[in-house]
Amino acid sequence: MKAQGIAHTYADNVDTDVIIPARYLNTPNARELAAHCMEDIDPDFVKKVKEGDIIVAGWNFGCGSSREHAPLAIKTSGVSCVIAKTFARIFYRNAINIGLAILECEPAAEAIKAGDEVAVDFDTGVITNLTRGESYQAQPFPPFIQNIIQKGGLMKAIKG
Amino acid sequence: MGMTMTQKILAAHAGLDKVVAGQLIEAKLDMVLGNDITSPVAINEFEKAGFTSVFDRTKISLVMDHFAPNKDIKAAQQTKQSREFANKYDILNFYDVGSMGIEHALLPEKGLVGAGDCVIGADSHTCTYGALGAFSTGVGSTDMAAGMATGKCWFKVPAAIKFNLVGSLQGWASGKDVILSIIGKIGVDGALYKSMEFSGPGLASLSIDDRLCMANMAIEAGAKNGIFAVDEVTRAYMDGRTQRPYTVYEADPDAEYEAEHTIDLSAIVPTVAYPHLPENTHPAAASGDIAIDQVVIGSCTNGRTSDMEVAARILKGKKVARNVRAIVIPATQKVFTECIRNGWMEIFVEAGCVVSTPTCGPCLGGYMGILAEGERCVATTNRNFVGRMGHVDSEVYLASPAVAAASAITGRITVPEEVL
Numbered sequence: 001m002k003a004q005g006i007a008h009t010y011a012d013n014v015d016t017d018v019i020i021p022a023r024y025l026n027t028p029n030a031r032e033l034a035a036h037c038m039e040d041i042d043p044d045f046v047k048k049v050k051e052g053d054i055i056v057a058g059w060n061f062g063c064g065s066s067r068e069h070a071p072l073a074i075k076t077s078g079v080s081c082v083i084a085k086t087f088a089r090i091f092y093r094n095a096i097n098i099g100l101a102i103l104e105c106e107p108a109a110e111a112i113k114a115g116d117e118v119a120v121d122f123d124t125g126v127i128t129n130l131t132r133g134e135s136y137q138a139q140p141f142p143p144f145i146q147n148i149i150q151k152g153g154l155m156k157a158i159k160g
Numbered sequence: 161m162g163m164t165m166t167q168k169i170l171a172a173h174a175g176l177d178k179v180v181a182g183q184l185i186e187a188k189l190d191m192v193l194g195n196d197i198t199s200p201v202a203i204n205e206f207e208k209a210g211f212t213s214v215f216d217r218t219k220i221s222l223v224m225d226h227f228a229p230n231k232d233i234k235a236a237q238q239t240k241q242s243r244e245f246a247n248k249y250d251i252l253n254f255y256d257v258g259s260m261g262i263e264h265a266l267l268p269e270k271g272l273v274g275a276g277d278c279v280i281g282a283d284s285h286t287c288t289y290g291a292l293g294a295f296s297t298g299v300g301s302t303d304m305a306a307g308m309a310t311g312k313c314w315f316k317v318p319a320a321i322k323f324n325l326v327g328s329l330q331g332w333a334s335g336k337d338v339i340l341s342i343i344g345k346i347g348v349d350g351a352l353y354k355s356m357e358f359s360g361p362g363l364a365s366l367s368i369d370d371r372l373c374m375a376n377m378a379i380e381a382g383a384k385n386g387i388f389a390v391d392e393v394t395r396a397y398m399d400g401r402t403q404r405p406y407t408v409y410e411a412d413p414d415a416e417y418e419a420e421h422t423i424d425l426s427a428i429v430p431t432v433a434y435p436h437l438p439e440n441t442h443p444a445a446a447s448g449d450i451a452i453d454q455v456v457i458g459s460c461t462n463g464r465t466s467d468m469e470v471a472a473r474i475l476k477g478k479k480v481a482r483n484v485r486a487i488v489i490p491a492t493q494k495v496f497t498e499c500i501r502n503g504w505m506e507i508f509v510e511a512g513c514v515v516s517t518p519t520c521g522p523c524l525g526g527y528m529g530i531l532a533e534g535e536r537c538v539a540t541t542n543r544n545f546v547g548r549m550g551h552v553d554s555e556v557y558l559a560s561p562a563v564a565a566a567s568a569i570t571g572r573i574t575v576p577e578e579v580l
Binding site: 013015017018021022023025026027028040041059060063064065066067068069071072086088089090093094097098142144145153154155156158159 | 184197198200201204205206208209210226227231232234235237238281282283284286298299300301302303305306309310314348349352353379382384437524525526543545546547548552
């Protein structure tokens with residue numbers, strides 16, 4: 001599995017309230033949620049994001065609420081992958097469970113700048129910065145989690 | 161090497177003699193929780209996957225608390241979907257308007273969780289039940305769906321940080337001030353993926369409400385769970401209340417901790433977390449002249465009987481400052497009744513507060529107290545992120561009920577001594 005797109009960069013502690021503000025949680029509809037993705041931290045995000053783009057952030061991405069609406073909004077907005085130094089643990093679980101690709105990689109999160117074109121190879125964990133001609137190695141998932149991702153999310157994994 | 165409390169509970173629920181930090185396990189669940197925001201997403205996943213039965217109708221709790229009583233048509237659709245699911249599968253613990261309270265105040269109060277339980281909830285503050293010696297953690301809606309279907313959940317066994325509590329709380333200091341102080345010390349990701357384990361001689365001086373408040377905010381340090389050693393205070397609360405037998409687990413003497421902190425409760429002072437992170441803590445007394453527009457006293461963190469009692473003690477015979485809206489939200493119907501029975505309701509209303517039926521409402525910027533641009537609120541809630549309670553340029557200051565009530569009277573962040 002591979003992904004490639006333009007990087008949108010954010011700082012540390014991006015919380016789920018700015019990813020999808022609670023005032024929009026009166027619907028579980030992913031498309032409605034995606035229309036407000038990142039609204040309180042980056043109001044233009046939904047206008048500029050393109051299919052395949054990549055979010056790059058610092059420590060503790062997705063902290064706060066357990067709302068699965070957050071990874072759902074990001075995934076439905078077209079984002080192919082989130083790279084961060086670390087993820088808050090509920091966001092981490094939720095992303096795996098719904099099939100939003102995420103990678104923890106401090107060097108990549110340090111080096112990638114907004115607008116860089118980035119390619120990700122999920123099989124090897126190699127992140128390539130096509131704009132700067134650099135590459136970074138992310139930690140691959142343990143086999144248990146790879147199985148959930150390969151089955152297409154948690155519900156398919158427990159059904160299978 | 162021995163196991164921590166959390167590791168022992170997880171081992172028991174995974175059918176293993178021993179687990180170690182980092183190990184991936186599948187554990188049996190004693191309770192699966194959802195609310196009116198997270199349940200619809202879980203129900204959709206449950207149905208999409210083709211499940212036609214739940215693992216145990218007595219071990220699922222659905223609580224309509226976030227946007228209930230319904231704040232708008234869409235919110236009404238969400239509680240309707242949850243209600244229909246609860247009826248279809250005959251879910252025993254379905255709490256709707258009239259019986260509901262804020263989930264993390266309601267479940268302990270009803271005896272639906274107890275020591276030794278393994279609990280997941282599609283709400284990040286599910287970690288609250290660690291106050292009773294349970295392993296309890298927040299998950300997302302898909303985990304909730306899988307939990308409802310199978311009664312199981314996968315976990316990575318967490319490492320732990322030990323908090324050795326000594327001394328006893330003084331003056332107006334409360335559990336809220338302890339946990340804010342700890343988050344100020346270790347940061348909002350200071351316990352990321354880990355357990356926060358609370359024990360020590362200071363424990364005896366902390367009420368159950370103090371402990372529930374502290375465990376509730378473990379997530380604000382990034383923790384997987386917060387957990388308290390079980391003592392006589394816990395047993396006195398649980399005995400005659402818990403609907404299932406409880407099991408007390410103790411950490412092994414040689415349990416491994418990644419870090420240990422000694423917290424002197426006697427040195428804790430009323431503490432406020434300034435915008436926009438719970439780690440941004442300051443002594444309330446050093447706040448100077450920070451003018452406020454609103455006060456919220458309530459939430460799963462501080463909406464319990466003792467919180468109402470403290471607020472009433474401070475507001476008795478006083479008036480809320482001009483230009484301050486003071487909103488009091490007892491967390492459950494039982495707490496609401498206590499407010500009436502003890503005369504606190506009259507105190508609140510005569511002081512100029514509005515008192516609401518239980519709801520999470522303003523805490524997450526849902527309704528019942530949304531902030532306008534540039535407004536400031538002192539809240540007994542748990543998060544002060546950008547836009548949390550309303551406009552993206554509004555501010556939330558997290559504090560105890562004592563500081564919030566005092567601040568309502570003066571119109572600026574105030575310690576209780578100043579108004580008494």
